Amino acid sequence: MSDIFIIAIDGPAASGKGTLGRRLSQELALPHLDTGLTYRAVAHELLRGDLPLDDESVAVEAALRVDLAKLDRATLSDHAVGNAASKVAAMPAVRRTLVELQRDFAASPPGAVLDGRDIGTVVCPDADVKLYVTASPEERAKRRWKEMQDKGQDADYQEILDDIAARDARDMGREDSPLRPADDAHLLDTSQMDIETAFQRAMTFVEMVKSR
């Protein structure tokens, strides 16, 4: 077995892939990268500088400045940043720049857990374990709604559901690296599954590969 172990997790917004990624990274003592944050960092930089969201060369400049050590989930989790991120994520030159960073992150021992939309298909096509985490749009909207309620934020279920549907359409419909399961990905539908069960299932796939 090589001294690099890579777990690729893909799936739509609010599917639970981030939570699963963090859990696997802790269990296996592997660094974790939420690649969505890299697209969000580009979007945040453009918004902060009042720069256009539809100029690919300006967005690439911002992508070249992304520092993985400085990704701050709290700042980047903003709703407006997520929306802008899905626009810059459709730009091929931005993707190329960020994919290079993501591959470098995965390439040093002991490997890594990466989650996103194109990890198993584009970023790490040779990953040791590939997971595709999904759940129905209604279930994902319910989770987002509850998360916001728990934080004391105003949340409208229908608005969240519409937003999730729009985000799915953009992520799955774009030309460059659309969201789809890799042919050799294990599917985990978490509509009726709690995070602990999803984690246990994922661990059985990991153990299978490790014992080979």
Ligand code: DC
């Ligand atoms: O998972 P997220 O909401 O933080 O992702 C933000 C945007 O970035 C989302 O529209 C999808 C896009 N993205 C992507 O295209 N490829 C990735 N590997 C990760 C995220």
